[in-house]
Amino acid sequence: MSIVSRSLSDQAFEVIRERILSARIPALAPIRQEALAEDLGISKIPLREALTRLEQSGLLRSLPNRGFFVPALSATEAEEVFALRLKLEPDAAADACLEADEARREAARSALRALESVDTGDKAGLATRNRSFHLSLVQSARHQVTAQLVERLHLLADRYVHKHLEPEGRYRRADDEHQRLLDAWLDRDTDRVRTLLRAHLQLTLDDLRVQLAAAGD
CATH class of the missing domain: 1.20.120.530 (GntR ligand-binding domain-like)
Incomplete structure (x- = not known):
């Protein structure tokens, strides 16, 4: 799936958010940013912006040397x-x-x-x-x-x-x-x-x- 037009970061945010909510991105598995950026057809800069926003929204977390991941439901x-x-x-x-x-x-x-x-x-x-x-x-x-x-x-x-x-x-x-x-x-x-x-x-x-x-x- 490729993303084109207006804000790449905004569109990546929506696509990744939907994948998190639908459990297409499993909980606790590390997010491979290079693979995800390639899948979305964008560079790592707008992807990183989207992931940071998702972390601020509480849908992702990050740890040193581990990167971003979806927290388990609690x-x-x-x-x-x-x-x-x-x-x-x-x-x-x-x-x-x-x-x-x-x-x-x-x-x-x-x-x-x-x-x-x-x-x-x-x-x-x-x-x-x-x-x-x-x-x-x-x-x-x-x-x-x-x-x-x-x-x-x-x-x-x-x-x-x-x-x-x-x-x-x-x-x-x-x-x-x-x-x-x-x-x-x-x-x-x-x-x-x-x-x-x-x-x-x-x-x-x-x-x-x-x-x-x-x-x-």
Whole structure:
């Protein structure tokens, strides 16, 4: 697969990210940069930039004399990431719904439509659009730092969201939860937004606990 046009680093980032989320790049195996650059049809400079961004996003790690590798899924990390999301995200979404203008309200509607349009077999695409929808609910002119922190947590959560969507039909339950959450957000019902989002995140974490325990992670 060769990459051409605009930012090679940006495109490499997206391609490698999809391979990580779909487990085409296995956990703990060192990434052979020369082979990967050749496969993508780019030089090592934009590849290195993409790998560095992926490390900053939490999808890769690096060690001296070992280079970059995909960290294994960790029940401990999942607990920490979702605990932080539970502390920040429900209040952030509740605050944001009160100040959202019509442009932001339409952006949230569009984000959910985009999520619902993804093919159910495209787990990486579902994880990406899921993140976009959730982030559309916390965008705020008054709480930009909080929104940035929530976005960082979502990047760390991406592989776990991908894992959560593995069981057949799970996306259907998530679709219903997302629609009810959006309806409450558009109604500016802050208490219901908090309640629904906390329940949604907690249920995802509960599912992940079972999945990661079964997988021995």
